[in-house]
Amino acid sequence: MAMEGKCFGCIATPILVIMISISRAWTMQQQHLSPAIQQHPAVKSLSHLVDGNDNLLPMVSAPSSIDNDYVYIASVNRKFPQFGNSIDDEREAEEQPPEETTYPPPVFDFGMPRNITTRTGHTAAINCRVDNLGDKSVSWIRKRDLHILTAGILTYTSDERFKVVRTADSKDWTLHVKYAQPRDSGIYECQVNTEPKISMAFRLNVIVTPPDAKAIIAGPTDLYVKVGSSVTLTCHVKQPATSAQDIGPIYWYRGPYILTPFVAHPNDAAIDLQRISMESTLAEKLQSRLRIANAQLLDTGNYTCMPTTAEAASVVVNVINDESPAAMQKSRAIRTSGSMRSSRLVLLLAMVASSVVRWLIGGQRIGSNSCHDSCSNLSTLHINYCNLRAKITSHLKEHRCLGPGSTVES
Amino acid sequence: QRVEVPAEVIVDPKFSSPIVNMTAPVGRDAFLTCVVQDLGPYKVAWLRVDTQTILTIQNHVITKNQRIGIANSEHKTWTMRIKDIKESDKGWYMCQINTDPMKSQMGYLDVVVPPDILDYPTSTDMVVREGSNVTLKCAATGSPEPTITWRRESGVPIELATGEEVMSIEGTDLVIPNVRRHHMGAYLCIASNGVPPSVSKRITLVVHFPPMITVQNQLIGAVEGKGVTLDCESEAYPKSINYWTRERGEIVPPGGKYSANVTEIGGYRNSMRLHINPLTQAEFGSYRCVAKNSLGDTDGTIKLYRIPPNAVNYVENFEARHKGKKRTKSSESHHPARAQEHSGEDMENPGKRKADLSLGAESIDSIYGNSAAGSRRRQDLGGVLLLLLPVAVAVAMSLATAGVMRETQMTLPPQTLTHV
Numbered sequence: 001m002a003m004e005g006k007c008f009g010c011i012a013t014p015i016l017v018i019m020i021s022i023s024r025a026w027t028m029q030q031q032h033l034s035p036a037i038q039q040h041p042a043v044k045s046l047s048h049l050v051d052g053n054d055n056l057l058p059m060v061s062a063p064s065s066i067d068n069d070y071v072y073i074a075s076v077n078r079k080f081p082q083f084g085n086s087i088d089d090e091r092e093a094e095e096q097p098p099e100e101t102t103y104p105p106p107v108f109d110f111g112m113p114r115n116i117t118t119r120t121g122h123t124a125a126i127n128c129r130v131d132n133l134g135d136k137s138v139s140w141i142r143k144r145d146l147h148i149l150t151a152g153i154l155t156y157t158s159d160e161r162f163k164v165v166r167t168a169d170s171k172d173w174t175l176h177v178k179y180a181q182p183r184d185s186g187i188y189e190c191q192v193n194t195e196p197k198i199s200m201a202f203r204l205n206v207i208v209t210p211p212d213a214k215a216i217i218a219g220p221t222d223l224y225v226k227v228g229s230s231v232t233l234t235c236h237v238k239q240p241a242t243s244a245q246d247i248g249p250i251y252w253y254r255g256p257y258i259l260t261p262f263v264a265h266p267n268d269a270a271i272d273l274q275r276i277s278m279e280s281t282l283a284e285k286l287q288s289r290l291r292i293a294n295a296q297l298l299d300t301g302n303y304t305c306m307p308t309t310a311e312a313a314s315v316v317v318n319v320i321n322d323e324s325p326a327a328m329q330k331s332r333a334i335r336t337s338g339s340m341r342s343s344r345l346v347l348l349l350a351m352v353a354s355s356v357v358r359w360l361i362g363g364q365r366i367g368s369n370s371c372h373d374s375c376s377n378l379s380t381l382h383i384n385y386c387n388l389r390a391k392i393t394s395h396l397k398e399h400r401c402l403g404p405g406s407t408v409e410s
Numbered sequence: 411q412r413v414e415v416p417a418e419v420i421v422d423p424k425f426s427s428p429i430v431n432m433t434a435p436v437g438r439d440a441f442l443t444c445v446v447q448d449l450g451p452y453k454v455a456w457l458r459v460d461t462q463t464i465l466t467i468q469n470h471v472i473t474k475n476q477r478i479g480i481a482n483s484e485h486k487t488w489t490m491r492i493k494d495i496k497e498s499d500k501g502w503y504m505c506q507i508n509t510d511p512m513k514s515q516m517g518y519l520d521v522v523v524p525p526d527i528l529d530y531p532t533s534t535d536m537v538v539r540e541g542s543n544v545t546l547k548c549a550a551t552g553s554p555e556p557t558i559t560w561r562r563e564s565g566v567p568i569e570l571a572t573g574e575e576v577m578s579i580e581g582t583d584l585v586i587p588n589v590r591r592h593h594m595g596a597y598l599c600i601a602s603n604g605v606p607p608s609v610s611k612r613i614t615l616v617v618h619f620p621p622m623i624t625v626q627n628q629l630i631g632a633v634e635g636k637g638v639t640l641d642c643e644s645e646a647y648p649k650s651i652n653y654w655t656r657e658r659g660e661i662v663p664p665g666g667k668y669s670a671n672v673t674e675i676g677g678y679r680n681s682m683r684l685h686i687n688p689l690t691q692a693e694f695g696s697y698r699c700v701a702k703n704s705l706g707d708t709d710g711t712i713k714l715y716r717i718p719p720n721a722v723n724y725v726e727n728f729e730a731r732h733k734g735k736k737r738t739k740s741s742e743s744h745h746p747a748r749a750q751e752h753s754g755e756d757m758e759n760p761g762k763r764k765a766d767l768s769l770g771a772e773s774i775d776s777i778y779g780n781s782a783a784g785s786r787r788r789q790d791l792g793g794v795l796l797l798l799l800p801v802a803v804a805v806a807m808s809l810a811t812a813g814v815m816r817e818t819q820m821t822l823p824p825q826t827l828t829h830v
Contacts, residue, residue, distance in 0.1 A: 136474065137472065139464050141457075143462070145512060145514070146457055146459065146462060146506070147506070147512045148457070148464055148467065148506065151464065151467050156455065156508050158452065158509055158510040159510045189462065191464060193464070193472050193473050193474050194474060195473065195474040196463075197461065199462075
């Protein structure tokens, strides 16, 4: 009987330790998953940001190539322009000649904002995103009078305030309305020339804002920070109560480029979106905060806070170099990954070693008691077994493997 | 960077004339023409107003609809062509010039469709019983909606319910109450909507009725040794079987001195003739002409009596002798009265039909069950693997720990003895 008791104790304890370890690991995994899920709604809300547009800031000059292209296309000097041939030439440049393949049908990205609000005199940007465009083309028309605005990358309307900007992958077709006027408010349709056509309608609201509505960035207008430090820009929007109904999103720009973590701009490869975060409060208090972690030399620039319904504000951020930026960046990455791995291994080894040591101590005591052959020692053996179990419980608690109210059951 | 151009050089374009609306049948090509004056550097575009679709811009076809084409003459006449037009192409089209503000005008394309008679619910050939009511139906499609006209074939007039007769009547339904045998024939349903060709459908109306017999001469006298012809007329549809019998019911045998034939007079009318030559004493008596078809049978009676041969030799005294015989033999005057016509009874044989509708039960394929079983098996395998892993690890750990414990036991006993 005594020997059987010893054997049971030998087998039971290791099983318990292993089971507890497995459950602990499982719990940690679950905890790791939940933050990702929680971030998903944030992704949705942030995806409503509109893609950036050029020539937005009067103080900054836009890339000249775009302007020249636009003027050339819309030039009234040309006589009898070969409109059809132009489209054909552009298509040949865009992609290889079609080999009579069957294209998958184009699909709209329904995540684009369908209700755009802008202020009088500013440029409105309506983004239409199409996947699987294939051999089709995208056109913009104004629903009010069926006026054709653009077809492909060419502008049809004589109103030179309208133009379309296309991304390199031919997915984003953004209609720009410069110097927007209240009469430009209405429904605009992005149309793909499938048979029958597919289209998506957008509503543009051009509002007149009072002159005292403006944005203010806290702090000095010239900011100097060291390389590696973090920068926080806070933008407050002052606005009369009468125009609170037309509140729109608050955008951040660095120079002519919009800063958004979720829409990659092809001309903007220099922006390290992983180090930039934004949060906006559009309740009673209109406020937006831009954070730049681990500032680098390339973060130097003119930062602009652009509310939808108020005047913009800008500050200049200057990043000063004290160390070599490349070495610092690499060393930090290595440190982070190394520390994570080593901490996990240390934790695992500690748990295993502790359990083995505790078990050896308990085993000795049981061995010493087994020398008594008299029947009266049976009760003593039982008491020692209870004591052993209590020690195991306290050991597990020290390593936080159990909750405060749980106990080990034999 | 805009280049300034003198205002006098560019004239504002305008439309020289409105777009002429067009009407065309399905399958043809349609053309809408937009005439522009002083176009200059501006561009002309065509749109479909109903669907707000861009069709063409200048000389370029934007839509992927292969049936759309564009042509222009000296940048003045911009003609949009739609090949093989369909009914869905009907609607308004806009011609647009990209001036600021934009100028536009619209034209309408009307697509007409020739008439076509629908197989349902248009009536097919009908077989009805005389006396019943009949409604012939005719339905047709087309654009504009076609007009239905009924006529009878070969110029036969249509008898209306009021008894009036007309050559044609309009309407999708032609109602003939209390159908008679003369209504039998072919009717034409004609659909027309002004777009050629008009179409027609022929519907045959068949009227069934039991036989009827008419006897013009019920009493015939003949001289023995000469020949004689008995004549009956019958009407029946479906066509009847006709034959002759004597007063006792025996059928007159064909051949010999008897010869019988049936001649069709009209659609449902026949003439029966029995020729007897020569006459002997045995042939005198009563004869019956009988007609039978699936709806019934009827007969007529003809009395054949003997005239003395000497009456024929004295033509001059024929009348006097005939009159004299009548006066002297008063008993014979009652004999002709016995010869009366027996009208046949109408026998109706209604056809009995039993329509057995049997519905076979369809077995439902249990795909869902199969897929569920498959998924369950996979889950079980996964579960077993998950359970086995910790057990294996536990066994290994317990074996290692047991080894350590044995060493401990061997070292402890001597110390214990000393303590006691």
